[in-house]
C-alpha cells in the first residue's frame with residue numbers, strides 16, 4: 386500500500402465551491418497550502434491569522450482570499466530590475482557560496498552562459514580544491530562556454546586560487562570573474578572563516594569587490610535554509626540568492642522568511658541542469674507557483 | 682531552540698498538575714507546540730497531522746504520573762511514538778548473500794549519492810568485502826572522474842565506460858566484470874534526477890529491471906523540506922526501495938524529512954551521513970534522531986523512566 390495517495394489530501398474542492406464561510410476548516414486548508422511551500426509555520430500562521438481577522442464569518446471564495454495573500458507576498462519578494470551590480474570599471478567579481486550540493490558549480494556555469502550571451506568575457510576561479518573532481522567539473526563548463534579558468538592544486542588554498550583568478554581577470558581586462566567555492570555547512574566555523582578570508586583577499590585587489598556574493602540555495606531545502614542564509618551572510622556578506630532546482634516540485638517557499646529576516650534578494654532561479662536553465666527571478670511567477678496545487 | 686520548546690511545554694502543560702488523567706483538552710496547548718516543532722524540523726505536514734493523531738490516541742486516558750513533571754510525561758509519549766515510526770531500535774545494517782551483491786544508489790541531484798558510494802565502500806571493506814564501484818552517472822560533468830578519484834582514495838576499483846550513452850549497458854558490463862573479478866559487492870552510482878522527470882525515472886527503472894540490484898538505497902539530503910514526501914514516494918513507486926540513507930546531518934538541520942520519507946516509503950532507515958569524508962557514515966539510531974527532530978536535545982535522557 387502506498388501512503389502517498391493518502392497523504393496528498395486534495396484541497397482543490399475548496400476552490401470549486403460557490404464561495405464559503407471563512408471557518409476553521411477553511412483557514413486550516415489555507416495554512417496547509419502555505420506550510421507545504423516550506424515558508425515555515427511563522428509566516429504561514431501569520432497569514433492565516435490575518436485572513437481570519439479580515440474575513441472571519443464572511444462568505445468568500447478561497448481564490449479571492451488567496452489573491453489577496455498573493456499580492457502581499459509579491460510585494461514582499463519583488464526585486465529591483467537589475468539582477469547583477471556591475472563594477473564601475475574593471476572586472477565585476479562574483480563570489481559563489483552555499484552548502485554542499487546546493488547547485489553552486491552548475492549555477493556558475495549558468496551565470497557564465499548569461500554573461501557570455503551579453504558578449505562579456507568571463508574568468509572562472511576553481512576555488513573548490515576540496516571535493517573530488519570539482520575542478521574538472523568547472524573545467525568542462527569553462528570549455529563548453531568559452532570562459533577562461535584559473536585552477537589550483539587539489540587540496541590547495543582556495544584563497545590563493547581566488548587571488549590568482551582576480552589577478553588574471555584584471556590582467557586580461559575580463560568583464561566578469563566568478564569564483565567557485567567548496568560546499569560547506571554554515572556550522573563549520575573553520576570553513577566559514579575560510580570564506581571570510583577569500584572575501585578579504587578579493588577585496589584587497591579591488592576595494593569594492595566582490596561586487597556580488599551569491600548564495601545558492603536548493604529549492605528543496607526546508608527550514609535549515611534560514612540558518613544557511615544567516616551563516617553565509619555573516620561570513621560572506623551575501624548580496625543575492627540563486628534558487629536552484631526550482632524545476633522540481635518543491636516550491637522554494639523558504640525564501641519568504643529569508644527575505645523577511647535578511648532582505649537578501651533572490652536574483653535568479655535555476656530550472657535544470659543545462660547552462661541555459663537560468664531565469665531572472667520573477668516574483669509574480671514565483672508567488673503564483675507557490676499556490677499551484679498538489680499533483681500538477 | 683531547545684530551551685524555548687521546553688519552556689513553552691512547561692507552561693502549556695501546567696494545567697495537568699493535579700489532574701488524574703491526560704485528556705485531549707488538558708494536552709491541547711502542549712501538543713500544538715509539539716506539532717509546530719515538528720513542522721519547524723521539516724516533517725511533512727500530513728505526516729505531522731497523522732503523527733499527532735496517533736500520539737493523542739495513545740496518551741488520552743493515561744494516568745498523570747505524580748512522580749514526573751507533566752512535560753516529561755507527554756514528551757516521553759511523543760518520543761516513544763516517534764521512535765516507533767522511525768523504525769524502532771537499530772535495524773541490522775546490511776545483509777549480504779554469498780557471491781555478488783549489487784547495490785544501487787539513487788536520489789535527487791546533489792543529495793550525496795557519489796560520496797555515499799565511497800562511504801559504503803569504506804564500511805564494506807572493513808568487513809573484508811571485495812568492493813567495486815560503477816560509474817553509471819553519464820550526465821553530470823565530471824561525475825565519472827569524481828567516482829574514480831574516490832575509488833583511488835580508497836583503493837577500490839571503479840568500472841566506467843567512456844563514450845557510452847546508455848547507463849544500462851554500463852551497469853550490465855560492470856556486472857560481468859565484477860563476476861570475473863570475484864567482487865562481492867558492486868555499487869552503482871546513478872545520476873541525480875528529479876522524481877517528476879519521467880524520462881530519467883524510466884531510465885532508472887530500466888537499470889533496475891535489467892540489472893536487478895539486490896538492494897536499492899534512496900539517498901536523501903538531510904536539509905530537505907516538505908517536498909520529501911512527494912519525491913520519496915515517487916522513487917519508491919518506481920523502484921521498490923530497500924533502504925534509506927540521510928546525508929549532511931553533521932550540520933544544524935533537524936532532519937525531520939526523514940520521518941516523512943520513512944512514513945511514505947515504509948522502508949528501513951539504514952545509515953546517516955555526517956560529513957564529507959569517506960568514513961563519515963553512521964548506522965541509524967532512532968533514539969538520537971527522535972531527539973533531534975523534536976528539538977528537545979538532552980531532556981530526552983531524563984524521560985526514560987516513563
Ligand SMILES: Nc1nc2c(ncn2[C@@H]2O[C@H](COP(=O)(O)OP(=O)(O)OP(=O)(O)O)[C@@H](O)[C@H]2O)c(=O)[nH]1
Pocket residue numbers: 483484485486487488489490491492513516519566567568569601629630631632633654655656657658662790791821873875
Ligand atoms: N534539476 C536541476 N538540477 C540542478 C540544478 N542546479 C544544479 N543541479 C544539479 O545538482 C547537482 C549538484 O550541482 P552542483 O552545481 O555540482 O552543486 P554544488 O553546490 O557545486 O556542489 P558541491 O560543490 O559538491 O558543494 C548536479 O547534479 C547538478 O546538475 C537545477 O536548477 N535543476
Ligand SMILES: Nc1nc2c(ncn2[C@@H]2O[C@H](COP(=O)(O)OP(=O)(O)OP(=O)(O)O)[C@@H](O)[C@H]2O)c(=O)[nH]1
Pocket residue numbers: 485486516568570788789790791792793794795796797818821824871872873874928929930931953954955956957961
Ligand atoms: N557535510 C556533508 N556533506 C556531504 C555529505 N554527503 C555528501 N556531502 C557533500 O555533498 C555534495 C554532493 O555530494 P555528491 O556525492 O556529489 O552528491 P550526488 O548525489 O552524487 O550529486 P549528483 O551526482 O550531482 O546528483 C558534495 O560536496 C559532498 O562532499 C554529508 O554527510 N555531510
Ligand SMILES: [Mg+2]
Pocket residue numbers: 489490491513519565566567568
Ligand atoms: Mg561545486
Ligand SMILES: [Mg+2]
Pocket residue numbers: 794795796818821824870871872873
Ligand atoms: Mg553523483
